[in-house]
Amino acid sequence: MTIEGMETKIIDGxxxxxxxxxxxxxxxxxxxxxxxxxxxxVILVGDDPASQVYVxxxxxxxxxxxxxxxxxxxxxDVGQEELEQVIFERNANPSVHGILVQLPLPPGLxxxxxxxxxxxxxxxxxxxPANVAALWRGQDGMQPCTPAGCIELLERSGVTIEGRRAVxxxxxxxxxxxxxxxxxxxxxxxxxxxxxxxxxxxVTREADILVAAVGRAEMVRGSWIKxxxxxxxxxxxxxxxxxxxxxxxFAEAREIASKITPVPGGVGPMTIAMLLSNTARAAANxxxxxxxxxx
Ligand code: GUN
Numbered sequence: 001m002t003i004e005g006m007e008t009k010i011i012d013g014x015x016x017x018x019x020x021x022x023x024x025x026x027x028x029x030x031x032x033x034x035x036x037x038x039x040x041x042v043i044l045v046g047d048d049p050a051s052q053v054y055v056x057x058x059x060x061x062x063x064x065x066x067x068x069x070x071x072x073x074x075x076x077d078v079g080q081e082e083l084e085q086v087i088f089e090r091n092a093n094p095s096v097h098g099i100l101v102q103l104p105l106p107p108g109l110x111x112x113x114x115x116x117x118x119x120x121x122x123x124x125x126x127x128x129p130a131n132v133a134a135l136w137r138g139q140d141g142m143q144p145c146t147p148a149g150c151i152e153l154l155e156r157s158g159v160t161i162e163g164r165r166a167v168x169x170x171x172x173x174x175x176x177x178x179x180x181x182x183x184x185x186x187x188x189x190x191x192x193x194x195x196x197x198x199x200x201x202x203v204t205r206e207a208d209i210l211v212a213a214v215g216r217a218e219m220v221r222g223s224w225i226k227x228x229x230x231x232x233x234x235x236x237x238x239x240x241x242x243x244x245x246x247x248x249x250f251a252e253a254r255e256i257a258s259k260i261t262p263v264p265g266g267v268g269p270m271t272i273a274m275l276l277s278n279t280a281r282a283a284a285n286x287x288x289x290x291x292x293x294x295x
Pocket of ligand 1: 100101102103104125145146174271
């Protein structure tokens, strides 16, 4: 129990992600029945240990949901043009419906030309310029997986977005910025904070929905949270003891928030679930089917 009569609810991202993955698996079955064999290509460059784990998990989850998965592993010294060529080949391959380049890339490689090279219809991470533009215009497109997962968690946990004050700490192109657009498109009043924000705690205390996406372990304290707020923790920080910690001081925050995501088991599992969801959608679109007809 926290403030009187109110119990903090832990948002179970593992359970919700499993729900989404199961829904996608059923959609994949329907796609197959209609003659579309959905395929995903995951591109991993270099040997960053965290990226290797993420890519292995993406491959496994996609395979389990019924997708044909090709994981392309390339050495860190691959040339920029060779990498672009890999993308052009998958753009042209009709059995590939989704393509993603795991980020960050090793030093010396520029992600921007690769994101531009992706066929926007196959850009299942939603990071290319056409999808970014569509997102900010409030048009249909592929939505970045982690922010889309945050929205899914809010909606499936019964959190009202419309009219609420949302504060995002972190302005990355992968999470903070696209999440701001998604919340704005759902009629939240959105503030993005960052390393130069003055009096950060005063701003975060205004949030009905507070999102921490900075990559600094336990930076958001309980005293930064408005009583009853919903808190999403996007941080995944590995401490010296090997334990994963979020960007939110969980033990403090759960005493104040009405709903909160844990780390691990909160936002993290949603990224892959939304990737699968995007890929099924891309496969339907490219196969000439209405994605909404699969539900
Ligand atoms: N690196 C960390 N998260 C992500 C993600 O969602 N997509 C890609 N491509 N790279 C990432």
